[in-house]
Amino acid sequence: MSVESAGRPSEAKVVFYNDPRVRSLFFQLILLALIVALFWFAYDNTVTNLKKRNIAQGFGFWNVEAGFDISQTLISYSAASSYGRAFWVGLLNTLLVSFVSIVLATILGVVIGILRLSKNWLIAKLATVYVEIFRNIPLLLILYFWYRGVLGLLPEPRDSIKLPGSIILNTRGLMMPRPVLADAFIYPLVVFVLMTIASIALVWWAGRVQERTGIRPKTGWLIAGLMVLVPSIVFIVSGAPLSFDVPVQGRFNASGGMTLAPEFVSMVVGLTTYTAAFIAENVRAGILAISKGQTEAAQSLGLSHAQTVRLVIMPQALRVIVPLLNSEYLSLTKNSSLGVSIGYPDLVSVFTGTVLNQTGQAVEMVSVTMLVYLTLSLLTSAFMNWFNRRVALVER
Amino acid sequence: MTTSAETHFIRSTFKEPIAPPMRTSGAIHWLRENLFSSPLNTILTLVILYFLYSIIPGIVDVLIIKAVWVAEDSKACVADVVGHPVGMCWGFVGAHWGYFVFGQYPEHLRWRPELFFALEGIGLAWLLIQRIPRKDLGMIYFFVVFPIVAFFLLSGSTTLGLEVVQTHYWGGFLVSIVIGTVGIVISVPLGIILALGRRSHMPVARSSSVVMIEFIRGVPLITVLFMANVMFPLFVPEGWRPDSLLRVLVGVALFFSAYMAETVRGGLQAIPRGQYEAAQALGLGYWQMMIKIILPQALKIVIPGIVNNFIGLLKDTTLVAIVNIFDFLKVIEASLNDPVWRTSGMPFAGYLFAAIVYFILCYGMARYSMSVERRLATDHRH
Structure with missing residues (x-):
């Protein structure tokens, strides 16, 4: 060798x-x-x-008459509509409940997350108790609690609970005034949109001036005037083209107004209270992830507490929070599928439930439902990734 | 020198001592700092204290003082019968205790699920309590020995002389724990394999892992359960007729494997390259490197993440109620329809009991995972 x-x-x-x-x-x-x-x-x-088993295959059922009713529809639908139409009704219901819950959960979650960091011991502890309770109980149980426990105790229509603002609450759901828009409503609306664009331009201009001279022009009152005062004047001048259809308490049920079904209310309240606990944790984690040195540096530069939070802490904390929020929104959307458990007519309930039972075509129904959620997930991640890139740290 | 007497001054008496600084420790200081640090905080504190003062006695009243602890049927919890307003009807829970824990598992055989709970407790304690040695044996016990023993123990076997109990008699807390346990026992190894596959250099292994993980993570558990329930029987030859609990178990295990895979992947990514290179320099093959060097470190880092997955898993086992498996939540639901117990106050007691049980389990696990995190955290950020 x-x-x-x-x-x-x-x-x-x-x-x-x-x-x-x-x-x-x-x-x-x-x-x-x-x-x-x-x-x-x-x-x-x-x-x-x-x-x-003599089960049909393919999507021939799509245009067949469905023959069942759906309690909540955003687009016109009747038992004579097709299965395809039922699919869209279910999908829109899923999107509606997810969207409303996402907005409310974000607001509640951010507030609770900030309260958890409060210097007031009592406030911080209360916020912690909220977060721990809702994070450690199954969502399904929370939905049952709201739907059967709380809403189940609501009175019959004839002894409805009346809340200020003509809101009526009974076993049929939550009834509230429905805004009725006259044709002339377009004028204040257009003016409002124009004023919003003008305000954005103003903020941008103020930023430019600040970068050039170091002094930021005061724009706060001007923007308030543009956004509130001008549209209000136009609104009054064009003859106040907005009225409300107020629900009226009848003997057996209220008529008029707009009714939110108890299932919808329970879903929104359940999803919001549950997800807010997780969002609160994310917000807190994001703020705590910013090292103390940043706060100290900002203070030694002479920034006020509000300025420190707005200009130093939040921009950095958002980089941590946004990806976490992304996954919370995704799981909220997926969790909205639990509507099937309390009879909210969401996509899973309508399509994988009723339509599947009627046609027996398990493969098609489950695949279509899964595909929809997969698409929603991918779209949300794509949007959030884009947003995330915008707030991401620019490394020098 | 007369001028020096005018320009110099020497104090001949002691000045009055200034007051000592505010207390910087003790209860008074704590209150001042944490509850009354500013006028706004003081107002908020007082408002909250008043709020708590006005609701806590009511809650204690309903939950404990006016609650009915022992009841034969719903009459014991009706205000008109008892003679005074009643709070929670805990007697409802007491009367259904056996049903809540075991479902319809035959009463004379209930020592078997009880033994199952004990064996599970031993396994979990062995793996999770730091001081107990020989974690390797613990892993073999929990992931190999215990599942086999538990299977024969619960479902029975004629050759072993244990009476066979069909799965549709199983129910309640037992089924929730069985689903949770099977989820853990399968999803951990499968999750590790998927995570390794996702980081593999082989295109086929990587792409199939990625597709499976992302697909499962993109859809809700409930659709996976529906799939397991209605599609799984179509996938196998007609004679097989998979048991309904088994179908759900497969669905849950696959679902959580994907989440476990992402957690484990986080751990694998946190291991410095040098560890891989050192293992390769020693001449270790891929599996030797993974089993002896990388995985022990990676898994240790992700213990908190794995425990958090378990919390999610335990909470999500409730979803099987939707596909008609009689888990803990479903038996409570079912007992609400019990004709002897139909009154409007009952759902609260049932749901509240379930909430308390889930809270204790999940919160306990969360505290555990936090304590591990603290033990593993060696950097000092703040």
């Missing part, structure tokens, strides 16, 4: 089954074969089983 061959074993001496590339190829082939075999097994059995 020469010294060279011991020091540098030539390629040829490695037996082929010890060559990492060959091994890797071999294992991957096995894995691929296993996956293909598994899918083939499932596909083959499914086809046979479906034939045996």
